[in-house]
Amino acid sequence: FYQLLANPVKVTGKTYGAVIMVWDITEKNAAEQMRREFSANVSHELKTPLMSISGYAELIENGMVQPADIPEFASRIHQEANRLTALVQDIIQLSKLEEGTSQMQEEVVDLYELAEDIGATLHHAAKKKDITMKIEGATQEITGVRQILYEMLYNLMDNGIKYNVEHGILWVRMWKTTDKIYWQVEDTGIGIAKEEQERVYERFYRVDKSHSRQTGGTGLGLSIVKHGAALHHAQIRTESQPGQGTKITIGFPLDPI
Numbered sequence: 001f002y003q004l005l006a007n008p009v010k011v012t013g014k015t016y017g018a019v020i021m022v023w024d025i026t027e028k029n030a031a032e033q034m035r036r037e038f039s040a041n042v043s044h045e046l047k048t049p050l051m052s053i054s055g056y057a058e059l060i061e062n063g064m065v066q067p068a069d070i071p072e073f074a075s076r077i078h079q080e081a082n083r084l085t086a087l088v089q090d091i092i093q094l095s096k097l098e099e100g101t102s103q104m105q106e107e108v109v110d111l112y113e114l115a116e117d118i119g120a121t122l123h124h125a126a127k128k129k130d131i132t133m134k135i136e137g138a139t140q141e142i143t144g145v146r147q148i149l150y151e152m153l154y155n156l157m158d159n160g161i162k163y164n165v166e167h168g169i170l171w172v173r174m175w176k177t178t179d180k181i182y183w184q185v186e187d188t189g190i191g192i193a194k195e196e197q198e199r200v201y202e203r204f205y206r207v208d209k210s211h212s213r214q215t216g217g218t219g220l221g222l223s224i225v226k227h228g229a230a231l232h233h234a235q236i237r238t239e240s241q242p243g244q245g246t247k248i249t250i251g252f253p254l255d256p257i
């Protein structure tokens with residue numbers, strides 16, 4: 001997209017020529033459109049669980065639910081409220097990331113320790129599906145924003161459980177080369193088709209909407225990974241085949257920010 005501005009050059013009433021200015025506004029338009037789409041998506045995504053919550057509550061209020069079914073309805077309300085909480089947290093996280101690093105504290109972070117912490121937090125979810133978590137490697141320190149690095153790895157490991165098969169395996173590996181530190185999360189799950197591998201990093205993009213909803217996903221996890229990687233000047237590589245599992249590798253420069 002181009003914006004064109006033409007100004008005649010006049011001196012004492014006589015036109016000598018014209019100044020033509022051309023701006024490339026492709027990026028500006030794309031950014032504006034993304035913002036508009038994001039707001040529309042946010043309101044849609046927030047409304048869905050809110051409408052379920054008020055719908056279920058109304059049914060109970062009007063005596064339309066058998067007493068025996070009330071625990072089931074309460075549990076659905078609880079689930080939808082949790083979804084809403086996760087959504088709001090992810091939206092706040094994404095907007096913080098977009099603001100940049102100004103208010104974000106950099107520190108030395110041990111990626112291995114982070115993986116162990118997250119592994120402990122996700123232990124219960126993994127156990128439910130009988131997934132074996134294998135954290136391989138040792139202390140790897142980089143300078144970065146701890147909270148963002150935590151969110152990134154949390155989302156990757158959480159996906160590695162959510163989209164894994166029962167009795168599957170989730171590997172988290174980290175290693176160092178002369179100029180980079182690598183993080184890798186691999187699962188034995190459902191995989192992502194080639195044509196979806198870029199799109200899954202878009203906000204609210206899900207391969208299978210109903211499955212993702214069931215698993216409690218917000219559709220924002222991988223966008224947080226993408227933004228967080230960009231903030232640390234890291235590169236992401238996605239390798240996956242449907243039915244064969246997914247491997248996501250992030251390469252951080254040794255001095256990332």
Ligand code: ADP
Pocket residue numbers: 155159160162163164187189190191192200201205206207208212216217218219220221222223245246
């Ligand atoms: P969600 O909250 O839905 O998990 P994400 O942004 O984390 O959102 O992921 C976007 C979509 O990418 C998911 O809905 C899922 O379809 C797909 N996806 C992400 N990680 C994996 C994975 N490890 N294996 C298979 N599919 C995945």
